[in-house]
Amino acid sequence: MKIEACHITMQYKQKQVLKDINFTLEGPKIIGFLGHNGAGKTTFLNLLAGLIPSTTGEFKVNGQPAFNNTAVLQEICFIAETGNFQVEMSVEQALKANQFFYPKWDRALADELVEIFALPLKTKVKNLSKGMTSALGIIVGLASQAAITIFDEPYIGMDVAARSKFYDVLLEQQEINPRLFLFSTHLIDEVSDLFEEVLILQQGEVILHTAIMDWDDTIIAIRGDKAQVEKIAQQHTIIHEHVFMKEKTIVLRLQQPLDETSSIVVERVSVQDVLVYLSNQKKEGVAV
Numbered sequence: 001m002k003i004e005a006c007h008i009t010m011q012y013k014q015k016q017v018l019k020d021i022n023f024t025l026e027g028p029k030i031i032g033f034l035g036h037n038g039a040g041k042t043t044f045l046n047l048l049a050g051l052i053p054s055t056t057g058e059f060k061v062n063g064q065p066a067f068n069n070t071a072v073l074q075e076i077c078f079i080a081e082t083g084n085f086q087v088e089m090s091v092e093q094a095l096k097a098n099q100f101f102y103p104k105w106d107r108a109l110a111d112e113l114v115e116i117f118a119l120p121l122k123t124k125v126k127n128l129s130k131g132m133t134s135a136l137g138i139i140v141g142l143a144s145q146a147a148i149t150i151f152d153e154p155y156i157g158m159d160v161a162a163r164s165k166f167y168d169v170l171l172e173q174q175e176i177n178p179r180l181f182l183f184s185t186h187l188i189d190e191v192s193d194l195f196e197e198v199l200i201l202q203q204g205e206v207i208l209h210t211a212i213m214d215w216d217d218t219i220i221a222i223r224g225d226k227a228q229v230e231k232i233a234q235q236h237t238i239i240h241e242h243v244f245m246k247e248k249t250i251v252l253r254l255q256q257p258l259d260e261t262s263s264i265v266v267e268r269v270s271v272q273d274v275l276v277y278l279s280n281q282k283k284e285g286v287a288v
């Protein structure tokens with residue numbers, strides 16, 4: 001399964017929300033689609049799911065244009081933060097409606113997940129709790145067996161035990177029927193171990209797209225004597241810097257393999273920390 005974003009831009013009136021986005025994603029894989037509030041993640045995922053047209057550019061799924069292409073759209077299941085189901089439907093009806101749409105629907109899995117998340121089948125969607133509504137979205141996402149499954153902040157209101165069940169089932173499903181999962185979330189520390197690749201959006205642009213196995217060769221922190229650390233940093237892109245006592249720490253996006261010297265300390269930086277640093281940069285108006 002291959003998704004190509006080709007020169008995607010999105011403009012809402014005067015506001016340019018996505019700016020010339022280009023990348024290729026190849027699955028099966030679980031990919032974290034990350035960024036601060038308002039970075040453009042939901043807009044991008046809506047475009048990819050064919051729910052809205054882009055201002056310019058197009059998505060291709062396995063080489064086929066995605067927009068208005070039913071064969072392609074049946075291969076994409078998009079579970080949004082809210083509003084996935086008609087509120088007057090019961091849980092049972094909502095599941096049946098989705099079963100009808102997704103040709104590879106796994107009924108046995110849906111039934112099993114209804115048990116796991118203790119969903120009341122006869123209850124109308126409008127009478128479910130927030131966590132139950134989210135669980136229903138997760139059940140549809142997993143049972144759809146769609147080759148591309150998109151979860152956009154899927155677990156509003158779900159408690160930690162329910163989220164943990166979701167992660168377990170997601171990994172189990174990825175073994176049984178590997179798919180391309182795109183996962184947008186702000187609970188990064190909790191899920192970053194699931195990701196095999198991350199893509200970070202900032203102010204409508206992709207500023208980082210890397211495999212997790214390459215993360216430690218892409219983003220690092222160096223700490224030590226101020227002058228020495230600053231000299232090394234000149235060859236790279238600075239994401240964040242701070243001074244504590246006589247030591248300086250600089251978080252870098254490496255532009256080439258690091259020239260290490262024995263007197264500086266090289267440290268790992270988590271995906272979540274990078275998001276925090278980038279968000280601070282945004283407030284201070286600094287580009288990466």
Ligand SMILES: Nc1ncnc2c1ncn2[C@@H]1O[C@H](COP(=O)(O)OP(=O)(O)OP(=O)(O)O)[C@@H](O)[C@H]1O
Nearest residue numbers: 012013015017035036037038039040041042043044
């Ligand atoms: N229908 C719309 N009309 C006008 N502006 C919009 C519309 N939808 C989104 N935007 C704007 O586009 C920008 C990106 O919004 P989007 O929801 O895609 O961000 P996001 O990264 O998903 O944010 P969050 O993490 O808060 O959900 C925001 O500035 C938002 O106000």
